[in-house]
Amino acid sequence: MAPAVDSEVDVLIVGAGPAGLMLATWLSQLQIRTRIIDKRSTKIMAGQADGFQCRTLEILDSFGIDRIWKESNHMLEVCFWNPDENGVIRRTVRAPDTPTGFSRFTECVLHQGRMERFFLDHLKENGDRIRVERPIVPSVLQIDEAEVTNPAAYPVTLKLQHLTDEQATPDQGNNIPNGLFRSNLTADDTEDLIRKSSGKEGTEETIRAKYVVGCDGAHSWTRKQLGFKMEGEHTEIIWGVLDIVPITDFPDIRVRCLVHSASAGSLMVIPREKRVVRLYIQLKEVGAGGGAVDRSKVTPDQILKAAQKIIAPYKLDYEQCDWFTAYQIAQRVSDGFDKFDRVFLAGDAVHTHSPKAGQGQNVSLQDSYNLGWKIGLVARGQASPEILKTYATERQQIARDLIAFDQKFSKLFSGRPAKDVSDETGISLEEFRKVFHQGAVFAAGLSVDYGPNILVVKEDEGKEEGVRCRPDLAKKLKIGMRLPSHKIVNQSDALPIELQKLLPSDGRFRLVVFPGDISKPEIYSRFEKLGEYLSSPDSVVSSYTPQNTPRDSVIEVLTIHSAKRTEIELQPLPEAFHPFDKAKGWDYWKVYADDESYHEGHGQVYENFGIDKDEGCIVVVRPDGYVATTVAVEDTRSLEAYFRRFMIKL
Template sequence: MPASLVRESEVDVLVIGAGPAGLMCANGLAKAGVNVRIIDQRPSKVAAGQADGIQPRTIEVLQSYGLAERLLREGNQMHMAAFYNPSPKGGIMRTGRAPDITAPTARYPFEVTLHQGAIEAIFLDSLSSMGVSVERPIIPTAVELDQNPIVLKDPQSHPIKIVLQHLDASEGQSETEIVYAKYLVGADGAHSWVRKSFGISMDGEQTDYIWGVVDMVPSTDMPDIRNKCAIHSDNGSCMVIPREGDKIRLYIQLTDADVLDPHTRRVDKARVTPQRLLDVAKKSFRPFRIETDGEIDWWTLYIIGQRVASKFSVHERVFIAGDACHTHSPKAGQGMNASMNDAHNLIWKLTHVLRGWADMSLLKTYEFERRKYAQDLIAFDKSFSALFSGKPRTDDNQEGVSHEEFVEAFQTFGAFTSGIGIHYAPSLVVNTTHQSAARNLVIGQRMLPHVFVRAADARPVELHDLLPADARFKLLVFTGAPSAAQLARVHSLAEDMARPEGALRVHAHAMDVLAISAGTKDDVDYTDIPEVFRSHWSKVLVDDSDMFGRTGGGGYEAYGIDARGALVVVRPDGYVAMVAPFEHHRDIDRYFESFMRAL
């Protein structure tokens, strides 16, 4: 084809891969007004199966983008877990029940299960409402990154040249397109073309555990079929995940004899059928019956591989996210959650740099934060997978995994599996200097949810609802007790923070301000708060219960803030960036000066 017929275009961010990580990334960037394109090689979206579990922290994240309501409406909620172990009489017996999630501070203290296609549809519809659609089927065939340091250091340059092939180009239309991008995000799965193109290795190993997965509507007499079930039987392990409607998912541990070709010792999927998987599950369920009245909705096999990419970015221009940079077993329900939270971490950082709000150094914190998390995830996954895949302890096998050991691990890991315990280490965007000013708001962890009451109209509000993922930092001014002396301190603080060279003025475009008083709805007027601390009448809150005492109150105590007040900076992704007592408020100026640019 003549070069003149090859299409050429420019874009701020090109996202390759329209799975959960790519869709989250494209949606967040589009919502922030970034010029973004997303491509995928699949001709159509996922119809069934794949990942299906959304953890409590991820629900909070989706809520911050305005997407949680539909998820909660369409999905199944998992509140309780049941544990089954070998019975002295043969077969299995229930040995206990426990909360599915051990995350007492979670706003949504449960998991939501819904098949990946329905989860992706939430993003696809959101993107469509902003005029963005997944372009498919398209594959990338070549990529070049300009190595000129001057070009790379210019955040508005287009150093990435990528060649795309449109697989279903109409007659007369060029199949080939050359795209010049400022930034590239590879969210293209475990076999990532982007990762391979830049020679990024995946470090780790493959385990010997082989599992089958079946989605179906069960016919059973097992009483816990609508709870998460961890089944350890003498015939192997099995996990039950209740799903939307009447569906369930079964994770079924397989033996080498079930799946390996006896000559090559490789997994031979042709040796396995969904009915064969169900037959294996039936042995683990005895004495309970498990059948399906209808068709198997979806099924697959997998061998657990636990790997982390050696790096997550190239010159802060090319990034990888999701399965492209970490793979692990699906039984703890982390894959899709980790993937979407990679994107959530990257979205605001790219937005700030593209808008000229922040220096490109901010982009280095993506790999620093998310690679450490991925490594922690692999360490957790190895422990959990070994426990789950291990033989149960019995009179004949004292070396096996005991019920108590498994439940303790299940609950200990709760903060991790729920996503609530994700903790980013000190960096350019995490400053732990004044942690004591808000003892229970752990700097580097997500802002704790809490119900406060609006001073103007006594309406109870969940603080998380006032911290949307809109690419802006939130400054929470805990103004303390409503005494005359304390109010004088607040007004003095406001006067100094409002000076022209202060962060509150210099970065006003990138910051929203809320005030939270320790007073009651009866004794605080929203107009008592200095204007610089009340960006809107709805953003002055009191730490009190609602008019009928049903919700709210106790926020200062929950956050570990005393009556003298404190300043809390929350990042655009909802994580606590720093806290400071009034006397050290200028440390906030220095925090922003370290990576933000004055417009």
């Protein structure tokens, strides 16, 4: 081995799958010194995850990554097929795939490799600060416990092995359970493939990090070093997956379908981009000889034959197969998500489950979306390390909910359809429909509701510290959940815009001020007073903004009033609401009206959030777009008390 090279880094990410790349994107945005390593020579080329849920699309959009939405296949309809009294499959339900009013996005499908490509491009276009280093594996992880509470310390030491390409490429024989290298798809990854040698192959280096995040998938090496165990069940069910261009007379091949046959099992149809359709088929639990199925021996032809039986009397065949796999699922959650608030785990490293509800990739991305800004603010010295504890409490609960949801959903999917109302062991169509619908909010990623903690004040929990939370002022807005989007109109230029577009993922907290109808003098005067406070040297904005940085760089103030837009002028409003910069002039993108737009209707945001136009309120929004708390417009003390809990004056 070559001599060890010592270096230091703020954050080391192990694994460049969806979870690792999302984290790298956050940390690049926040300009944190970060390295990300992966044991494979290239990113994933085809297969694995393909479903993007509403919340994931909102999050990606908040980073300016909109190529998934543009390139993907949008799944707008879902159909259920069930056997009739003669055992012949018939379409029994047709419904919107994403229920209406959930989000400005609907579920869409594109293979995971494209998303990884978009992340890599985004990292490059946005400063090229972080590049995935391949093929590298860590071989030793040590934590200096004496240093974990010292914010300036680099208490985690890792040895990294730089592999050769041969070492990084797994055996491509039959024994590849996740199908990772079975693809014959795509030509867009040339850059990865011709990656120049780093010249470090076969060497070892030792690095010290402030934080390490294991995003290294279901077999996580990092998790094993921390001594955590996956708890839950390992099912015997084998799933076959085919990505094919189908040749079929089945009428619903281009909509999402759940097909339950009378006796041949069930099948899920996922219509994809470029004429491709993914079929998920539950294979029998035992092999032909009575023993367990050896999934490494499963062939595309076997999976196709199983699908043909389910979909009969319709015909199904293909000429082109892009990817296939056969895999077994475990529904498990790790018993730990972090150690000493210094080493964290995210994604499949802490939860695994079936792929049917399309959750794995989405929840994995959202894990590191939850973590990234917290590590970023702490590494910058802006926030107390205490906020890091909320990662485990917030995400562990989501992982448990995910497994519970998956168990319910899997049972429905795997169960035998009921023959009639007296058939108690079968699953009735009504039951299926009910659970499917109930699960839709969860599956869309929109049921996430973070409980009270240092960052979330829902009712009286912050009272002793002086936070007077007023959920009654925004009755339909849920503290702890993501701020929903509605159209509002820019005061300065009449442009209608989605509220979420004002919340880019850039590490800032936001005070979204709903002053009410500021054309009324008494309401305006309350608003004006708030403006005076926000401009004062002791305000939350002034206190936490370092000198010589823009006034909105730590806490941004946005205003949505409910007066008629044409009755208000921007210029006379207090400067706190549209700050002035010597080089750039006034900021025209901070004051909005809840009013009718010329071409895109009226978003009715006050009504949708349950805000009274005379009372108003201030909604504090976390950097990840979740509602932190709600206070009265005049209650600046509560704002101070809220931020005092974890913010550091620089």
